[in-house]
Amino acid sequence: MFFSSLSCFFNETGKVYEIPLYTLNSTDILLTFYFDGPGLMFLSFVLAISSAVLLFSGSYMKDDFFMARFTLLVLLFVLSMSLLILSLNMVSILLGWDGLGVVSYILVVYYQNEKSNAAGMITALTNRLGDVAILLTIGLMVETGSWNFMYTAADLLPTEMWYLGILIMAASITKSAQMPFSAWLPAAMAAPTPVSALVHSSTLVTAGVYLLIRFNPLIMSTKVSWVLVLTACLTTVMASMSALWECDLKKVVALSTLSQLGVMVMTAAAGLPLLALFHLLAHATFKALLFMCSGKIIHSLGDTQDIRNMGGLMGSMPLTVSFFNLANLALCGFPFLAGFYSKDLLIEVILMGDLSVATLSLISLIVGLSSAYSVRLAFLSFLNYPSLPVVSKVSDEDRLVVGAYLMLGCLATTSGAVLSWLMLPSPSLILLPPTLKITTALLVALGAALGVLISANIMPRRFLLLEALMNMWLLPSLSGYLPSSAGLSLNKKISTLDLGWAELVGGKGGYTLLTSISSKLPKGVFAPMLTYQLLGGALLLMAATLLYSNSLM
Structure with missing residues (x-):
């Protein structure tokens, strides 16, 4: 599949396959797939990372009673992503899009506890909003006469x-x-953790970026793409600042994913879809490796996720720590690793444009903070003094885990250079003054120094709005607690109205009226006969009234 994508890239061709499902009223219902260079390249990376994740799951989930069900859910997850990647039709895109949302909810609530149920609910509700937007798009595309977006994106959609x-x-x-x-x-x-490695590297979160890449001509025609660029920049800064103070190992890695997603969305919205795809593929390799190493460390330490309780793991888990640092360096953009080729080219192409001082400051902040939280994570987790108990059994001797590490480690080392040669055969013309060329390396060094200072507790502990910076700018409260509390308070007001005059006039009032009338009816042997006579008389009176009213018209 990878070589097929190269053939499509070099020849600039694509193939459309239509599978007839059934015929309805002389209309053929077809399932349409589109095989082109970006789609096949992305799909090959998804399958490679998924195979490594399943190999890692064989060790990580070996004691789980429902291992077969977990494997089936992961395969359904990959199948939904494959359907989304290869679809040419908006309806089939919705099937893959909605399949990702449903299966992700089932996987998030896999452990069936209060925390996972709450996380699954907020995940499902947020993804429902995206489903509504896709459904509205399908409804509005009826005017074009087809749901095949590739045939209309170049002529009808951008202008009309x-x-x-x-x-x-x-x-x-x-x-x-x-x-x-x-x-x-x-x-x-x-x-x-295997689900997190798959979700944060190449499936669920990258589906939105892939949609932006597919519909890039349409998005650039809206004249509001600058809003998306600004939103992505703010998301990256917010996630980087939060990761700089976070102590949960998995959450730090998740926030680093969020910051890199902001970089991808910013690149796609700036009109550089091929560079966005390049960074997406390079990021998928080392992020999956980073999550696997994090999961192995947490699993070995008795489900401890606080990085302040780690340290000195180089001697007990040398293989895991080595691959973790490899992925961490690739995330920083260390030279000649996967992240270096995509991030360096991406930033230099953006700097080639006309930038304001505010935009240049945001990009500088993004570059510096990414290395700061990565260095802090490595320093507290491995280079710090040991915080483990005196007697503890920690090891990474597992053939399945080593195999998954080697697969993703090779990709994290070589994918950047290989993709830069294959996806970008003609290098971009970069003309920057020496000051800007040196500034990138200087910002990375300053960010690394900041991470060391924060790790060593040399930085001041209290400053303005620290709590907001640590807690994702209070977004969990603003998007979770406030809407739910507002809904509950509104429900109390509505329930007061419902239990007030509306209930008195409505259901309860009618019940009270009927019971009071029935209590006045005669009781005894002849009561049913008299009741039926009264009901019959009422029905005859109603029928006569109806006939009389019709005769007057």
Whole structure:
């Protein structure tokens, strides 16, 4: 499949396959698939990472009683993502899109506890908003005469139906967890670690970015793509600042995913879809490896996720720590790893444009903070003094885990260079002054120094709005607690109205009237006969009234 994608890339061709399902009123109902370079390339990475995740699950979930059911759910998850990637029809895209949402909810609530149920609910409700946007798009595309978006994106949609781009943007930001819909992504950490590795690398959260890449001509025609760029920048800064103070290992990795998703969405909204796909594929390799290593560490330490209780793991888990640091360096953009090629090219192409001081400051902040939280995570988790008990059994001797590490480690090391050669055969012309070229490396170094200072508790502990910075700018409260409390308070007011005059005039009043009338009816042997006579008389009176009213017309 990977070589087929290369053939499509080099020849700039694509193939459409139509599978007839049934005929209804002389109309053929077809299932349409589109095989082109970006789709096949993305699908090959999804299948490679999924195979590594299933290999890792064989060790991580070996004691689970429902291991077969878990494997089936993961395969359904991959099948839904494959349907979304290869679909040319908006209806089949909805099937893959909705399938991802349903299966993700089942996987998030897999452990059946209060935390996972709450996380599953906020995940499902947020994804429902994206489903509504896709449904509205399907309804509005009826005017074009076809739901095959690839045939109409170049001629009809940008000029006559530009508002479809706004709906696609709305669907994408819910699935890719952009502000203000960012609260569900860290909450989804309640799922098993193999699911987190798959969700945060190449499936659920990247579906929104892939939709932006597919519909990029339509989105660029809406003239409001700058709103998406600004939203993505704010999401990246928010996630990076929150990760800088977070102490939960899995949540730090989840927030790093959120920050990189902001970079992808910003790139796609800026009119650079191929670079966004390049960074998406490179990021998927080392992020899955990062989650696997995090899960192995947490599992080995007795489900401890607080990085302050870790440290000194280099001697007991050398393989896991080595691959964790490899993925962490790739996340920082260390030279010649996967993240370096995509992030460096992406930032340089953005700097080639006309930028304001505010935009340049945001990009500088994004570059510096990404290295800061990565260095802090590595320092507290591995380079710090040991915080484990004196007697503890910690090891990473497992063939399945080692096999998954090697698969993703090779991809995290080589995928950046290989993809840059294959996806971008003609290099972009970059003309930047030496100051801007040096600034990137300087910002990475300053961010690393900031991470070391925060890890060593040298930075001041209290400053303005620290709580808001640590807690995702209070987005979990704003998008979770406030709407639910407002709904409950509104429900109390409505229930007061319902139990007041509306109930008195409605159901309860009617019941009271009928029971009072029935109590006045005679009782005894002849009571049923008299009751039937009264009811019959009432029916005859109503019929006579109806006939008389009709005769007057």
